[in-house]
Amino acid sequence: MIAIPYLTALTTYFSYGLLFAFGQFRDFFRKLFDWFTSSNLHGYAPICLGLEDFYIRRLYLRIQDCFGRPICSAPDAWFDVVERYSNDNNKTLKRTTKISRCLNLGSYNYLGFAAADEYCTPRVVETLNKYSPSTCSSRVDGGTTLLHNELEECVANFVRKPAAIVFGMGYVTNSAILPVLMGKGSLIISDSLNHNSIVNGARGSGATIRVFQHNTPSHLEEVLREQIAEGQPRTHRPWKKIVVIVEGIYSMEGELCKLPEIVAICKQYKAYTYLDEAHSIGAVGKTGRGVCELLGVDTADVDIMMGTFTKSFGSCGGYIAGSKELIKYLKYTCPAHLYATSISPPAAQQIISSIKVILGEDGSNRGAQKLAQIRENSNFFRSELQKMGFEVIGDNDSPVMPIMLYNPAKIPAFSRECLKQNVAVVTVAFPATPLLLARARICISASHSREDLIKALQVISKVGDLVGIKYFPAEPQKQQQEGKAVKFD
Amino acid sequence: MMDSAVVLNFVNSAIDWVKLVLDAPSARAVVFGFHIGGHLFVEVFLLVVILFLLSQKSYKPPKRPLTNKEIDELCDEWVPEPLIPSLNEDLLHEPPVLESAAGPHTIINGKEVINFASANYLGLIGHQKLLDSCSSSLEKYGVGSCGPRGFYGTIDVHLDCEARIAKFLGTRDSILYSYGLSTMFSAIPAFSKKGDIIVADEGVHWGIQNGLYLSRSTVVYFKHNDMDSLRNTLENITSKYKRVKNLRRYIVVEAIYQNSGQIAPLDEIIKLKEKYRFRVLLDESNSFGVLGISGRGLTEHFGVPADKLDIITAAMGHALATEGGFCTGSARVIDHQRLSSSGYVFSASLPPYLASAAITAIDILEENPNLLTKLKNNIAALWRGLSGITGFTIASNPESPIVYLRLEKSTGSAKDDLRLLENIAERVLKEDSVFVVTSKRSTLDKCRLPLGIRLFVSAGHSVSDLNKASESLKKVAALVLGGHN
Ligand SMILES: Cc1ncc(COP(=O)(O)O)c(C=O)c1O
Ligand SMILES: Cc1ncc(COP(=O)(O)O)c(C=O)c1O
Numbered sequence: 001m002i003a004i005p006y007l008t009a010l011t012t013y014f015s016y017g018l019l020f021a022f023g024q025f026r027d028f029f030r031k032l033f034d035w036f037t038s039s040n041l042h043g044y045a046p047i048c049l050g051l052e053d054f055y056i057r058r059l060y061l062r063i064q065d066c067f068g069r070p071i072c073s074a075p076d077a078w079f080d081v082v083e084r085y086s087n088d089n090n091k092t093l094k095r096t097t098k099i100s101r102c103l104n105l106g107s108y109n110y111l112g113f114a115a116a117d118e119y120c121t122p123r124v125v126e127t128l129n130k131y132s133p134s135t136c137s138s139r140v141d142g143g144t145t146l147l148h149n150e151l152e153e154c155v156a157n158f159v160r161k162p163a164a165i166v167f168g169m170g171y172v173t174n175s176a177i178l179p180v181l182m183g184k185g186s187l188i189i190s191d192s193l194n195h196n197s198i199v200n201g202a203r204g205s206g207a208t209i210r211v212f213q214h215n216t217p218s219h220l221e222e223v224l225r226e227q228i229a230e231g232q233p234r235t236h237r238p239w240k241k242i243v244v245i246v247e248g249i250y251s252m253e254g255e256l257c258k259l260p261e262i263v264a265i266c267k268q269y270k271a272y273t274y275l276d277e278a279h280s281i282g283a284v285g286k287t288g289r290g291v292c293e294l295l296g297v298d299t300a301d302v303d304i305m306m307g308t309f310t311k312s313f314g315s316c317g318g319y320i321a322g323s324k325e326l327i328k329y330l331k332y333t334c335p336a337h338l339y340a341t342s343i344s345p346p347a348a349q350q351i352i353s354s355i356k357v358i359l360g361e362d363g364s365n366r367g368a369q370k371l372a373q374i375r376e377n378s379n380f381f382r383s384e385l386q387k388m389g390f391e392v393i394g395d396n397d398s399p400v401m402p403i404m405l406y407n408p409a410k411i412p413a414f415s416r417e418c419l420k421q422n423v424a425v426v427t428v429a430f431p432a433t434p435l436l437l438a439r440a441r442i443c444i445s446a447s448h449s450r451e452d453l454i455k456a457l458q459v460i461s462k463v464g465d466l467v468g469i470k471y472f473p474a475e476p477q478k479q480q481q482e483g484k485a486v487k488f489d
Numbered sequence: 490m491m492d493s494a495v496v497l498n499f500v501n502s503a504i505d506w507v508k509l510v511l512d513a514p515s516a517r518a519v520v521f522g523f524h525i526g527g528h529l530f531v532e533v534f535l536l537v538v539i540l541f542l543l544s545q546k547s548y549k550p551p552k553r554p555l556t557n558k559e560i561d562e563l564c565d566e567w568v569p570e571p572l573i574p575s576l577n578e579d580l581l582h583e584p585p586v587l588e589s590a591a592g593p594h595t596i597i598n599g600k601e602v603i604n605f606a607s608a609n610y611l612g613l614i615g616h617q618k619l620l621d622s623c624s625s626s627l628e629k630y631g632v633g634s635c636g637p638r639g640f641y642g643t644i645d646v647h648l649d650c651e652a653r654i655a656k657f658l659g660t661r662d663s664i665l666y667s668y669g670l671s672t673m674f675s676a677i678p679a680f681s682k683k684g685d686i687i688v689a690d691e692g693v694h695w696g697i698q699n700g701l702y703l704s705r706s707t708v709v710y711f712k713h714n715d716m717d718s719l720r721n722t723l724e725n726i727t728s729k730y731k732r733v734k735n736l737r738r739y740i741v742v743e744a745i746y747q748n749s750g751q752i753a754p755l756d757e758i759i760k761l762k763e764k765y766r767f768r769v770l771l772d773e774s775n776s777f778g779v780l781g782i783s784g785r786g787l788t789e790h791f792g793v794p795a796d797k798l799d800i801i802t803a804a805m806g807h808a809l810a811t812e813g814g815f816c817t818g819s820a821r822v823i824d825h826q827r828l829s830s831s832g833y834v835f836s837a838s839l840p841p842y843l844a845s846a847a848i849t850a851i852d853i854l855e856e857n858p859n860l861l862t863k864l865k866n867n868i869a870a871l872w873r874g875l876s877g878i879t880g881f882t883i884a885s886n887p888e889s890p891i892v893y894l895r896l897e898k899s900t901g902s903a904k905d906d907l908r909l910l911e912n913i914a915e916r917v918l919k920e921d922s923v924f925v926v927t928s929k930r931s932t933l934d935k936c937r938l939p940l941g942i943r944l945f946v947s948a949g950h951s952v953s954d955l956n957k958a959s960e961s962l963k964k965v966a967a968l969v970l971g972g973h974n
Binding site for chain 2: 044045046047048053056060067068069070071072073074075076079081082095104106107108109113114115116120121124125128129130131132133134135136137139140141142143144145146149168169170171172175176179180181195196197200203204224225226228229238239240241242243269270271272303304308309310311313314315316325326328329333334335336338339340341344346347350424426431432
């Protein structure tokens, strides 16, 4: 839980209030203006209703240069950010031909597979030439190649489940699977901070949805007891089935799921568990097998394991792993398997090859090195940030570390100042976080060297002083040490 | 009787008295030109009483919550259903496994077969230029983009690809999605919310159905590709919602229906749309790069400028032989999606090599208009070859690259129909090495159009391929369905 300081909350509210008031003021004049120029809608309702895009027009556009920055290289440890300019007060941004080489603290390139890799890339190109970029067909028609079957076997083996099914997009994996498994009369209990794809899938399923407090097993138990005792709303029939959905690492919080406790509760109350490992698979655990391995949970106790390949594996797509029967059933019913184009063969090859590297099946120990590196990098970076007095949330071992900014004015300030000094960070604001809890998010990669991290820390510390986001006092003697370390370099 | 009259009298005089008393001091009070009379005091008093009563809890029998022990028992007693229903053996059809690229000819079980299962309409699978652009992109950018578009997942090729599509179609801007299926189910809820009205064809693809459901709008279906039904539906809705202002109204149609191979009559839809003031969302997944003299899709086919339509979406996993999807339209429509469309905001962007492939595919299409002629001739040739086939009717439009064979006589159950069709498809593959597929339906799919055999014609098929396919289908259909008729 994030406890926002009282004064900060007040100033944050004040800032948003001011932005809102000015926005409304401008909207008022725009309306007057529109009224005089007479609308050109010819009797249609406006396609975007006024308040629906108020936030975009009046708040987001002011700082839109901090988001969607185009790059023109692979999203490796360092990448080329394309500079943009605007002639109309940030309303539209135009690309220039100028680029700046920046340290990448934003991409989900946990294991460093985003860039060309000595083992993966040649195999991917070979696959491209053999299978072409697409099959133009769904898995049940002409979209299953030898490669797709190999991939499913490889993934099942990697996550330690009997079988797996893969899709071409992680988002669709969640949003198309939940409607197949759950329906009217079933209950989905979802963590309050679950990803939008899970929310969408749950909504699409028609099941009843209840939310439990983020990562709080005791509240989960409370909700489960209440719901089992109450049964379905109105009729009080017992629930057909209950599934509890959690994520391995919460991407906006950097927190690890309290999986052992949650699994124990689910077992006790006979609820099924659905674990989304989008950010944890490949990134944590001794052999990269995700939170189950890290926290010592037997994968047999997790009924449905989901994950995506867009992060650690540097590819695209998602998987569901579970019992043989479950996967067979999904292959017969899941619309994403029946209708969507099968995953692109070169992307499939990238996943297979990167898993082989992680497991050391490529005949080197690069995989083990990468895993050790990301763990070391993450823990080093997190502890240094904390020592400097930033409010860093999340758990040790997690490569995702949000730094709280709170105030809306600090979002663009932090992002722009860091970029000026060639460090690219991600800032996150509403709608991805609650309005008050804007933050910057650092994603550490195994491909960052110690020098990279030290440079990043220097820049972030300087910008942090400038922007005023060191909400805690720094630890004095440790900072000295850090100062020394920096001098050594 | 007497009593009540007395009481009434007394009450009346009491009220008069109260009025008098109240009026006396304030009779001449005028605030901002508003006369404050005694009735105002009475009204304010009544208001206070009402508010007071409202604030009181209504009477409820005291509820005794369940004790912990009772809840424990209930939890112990509860038995959930299994996660999935028990599997039915006959459902489990294993699709053939391809051993090479899914081009017009491919290898299954070590044997070369003619492939009618891939929507590779222009025959671009395996095209050298496409492969070259992909491999240089792979070397430059890696495979995945490792981030959503907002967070350094925007790569210059994405922007180039969006501009290329918009330029090709003559629209203002376009937006890329990382998967074809996610395009419609993200785009629809971005523009249509609870209370808005969508009139959709009953034969639309599942991706669209899902988008309609997720938008929580009022959805009304009209009969598949039936313009009279559409007109009636629009008429009904218009009269029903005459008074409601600021209600967004949409017609959702597919250009070529994946579920039937029919082509939507865009000219009539435009007339109706303009008459009833609806906006049109058109899915061009199977017509982009296929219809029109230069492959610009249904709008070109009917000579309608693309900006008459408000939102056009398409999957790129068909004619363009890559993956992903796009939506195109006015700058306002596109910009709105960049922050409001869930599948765009919350998902990693399209792998850059697939965006490069899309750009190259459009280039190839523009440089080789003969691909379209070839495709048209191939469709016509297959139609000619299939004429007189036993037990089937061709349900698709003669210009559609999806040639849809529907059973003349259904067995009465969808399951048996499917088994019959599967049987034919399997025999055609085994006996004559022609790979055709049945249309399959997920249990979630609400589309009720009849199932059939679907052939995806490609510009890459040769005349002999097409002849072989139609001969084989005719032969097997006569053997399997001959007895039925
Ligand atoms: C928890 C979670 N699930 C699913 C996804 C979607 O994955 P993809 O980007 O592959 O669509 C994400 C992505 O950001 C995620 O964080
Ligand atoms: C209308 C429609 N939308 C979406 C899709 C799915 O696109 P993709 O196969 O590229 O995922 C299809 C394709 O099959 C389609 O016909």
